[in-house]
Amino acid sequence: MDMNHIGAAKRQIIRRFLWFMLIDILMELKFGRKCKSEVDPFIYCGQLENTRRALRNRRIPVVFLDDNAKPHRSRQTMQKIQNMGWEHLEHPPYSPDLSPSDFYLFRSLEHWLRGKKFRTTKEMRQSLTEFFDSKDREWYRRGIHQLEEQWKKVIKSGGEYFDY
Template sequence: MLCIWWNSKGLVYFEVQDSGQRVTADLYKAQLSRVNQALSRQGNNTATTRFLHDNARPHAAKITQQKIKELGWEVLFHPPYSPDLAPSDYHLFRSMQHSLAEKKFKNREEVEIWVSNFFESQLPEFFEKGIHSLRGRWPRVIDNDGEYLLD
C-alpha cells in the first residue's frame, strides 16, 4: 500500500507499507507528523496548510483530529465515497497505473525507488493540474447528483 501526500508543487512525502499492513489512527497520526516535517523542510508555511483527505476511520478518529488541530491545518470537506473529489484517485493513481503496467517488483525498496523516480520525472504542471482541477470537478459532481464522473 502506498500512502502519499502531495500538493500543487509536487511530492511532499510518501510511505510504502508492508503487504497486509493496516493504516490505523496511531499510524496515520505519526504519518501526519512526518508530513508536517517534510512540508517544513520544503519551505512550506505549515500554518496555512489546507488538507484534503476522506473520512476513512483513521482519518476521522479523535486522535487524528486532535493532531490536525495541533498542526493548525484546515481540513477541507470531503463527502463519503467520492473518489471523483480526491485528486490522488482521479489524477495521481490513474497516471501511476498507466506507468505501472506489467511492472514487477522484488521488494519494498524497488517500489520506493520506482515511486521516487515517477514523481521526479513529472513536470510541475502535472501536480498543478491535479490539484487545481478539483475546483472544476466539485460542481460537476454536484450537478451529477453525486454519481461517478466518466472521464
C-alpha cells in the first residue's frame, strides 16, 4: 500500500478510525457481561450493531479495521459489516505493527499493568477502569493518527522487523 496514492480525503477518513469495539468489550468486562474470550460471531455481530446505533448520528463514514480472530472473519461478521455499509480494511495476518490496539493501546496498558498483581477479578476490573478513565479523547485520537505513520514505517522497512 503506497500512502502517496491515497488521496487526502481517503487519509482523512482513515484518521477517523474508532476504537469503539474496544470500548464495548471493556464495558462488558466492567459490568460483568461476556468477556472477549467468550465472543463468538453472534456476540461480535451484536457488538457491531450496538456500535452502529451509537454512531448513527455522527454522519461520518466508518472505515473498520479489526484483527484476524475467527469471530471477526466469519461469514456472518463479514456480511454484517457489508450490510451496514462500512468499508472494511483487511488486516494482514501476524501484523501487530499495523494495529493501533497493538502498537499504541496495549503498549500503554502494558506499562500501566507492570508490577501490578490482582487477587480478584474485581481488582483487575477496577484497575482497567482506572486506566481507561485516565485517558481523554485526545489520547485515543493520537493513537489513531499514528496509524498512517505506522503503515509508512512498515512499507519503508520492506517487510523487515522493526521496533514500534
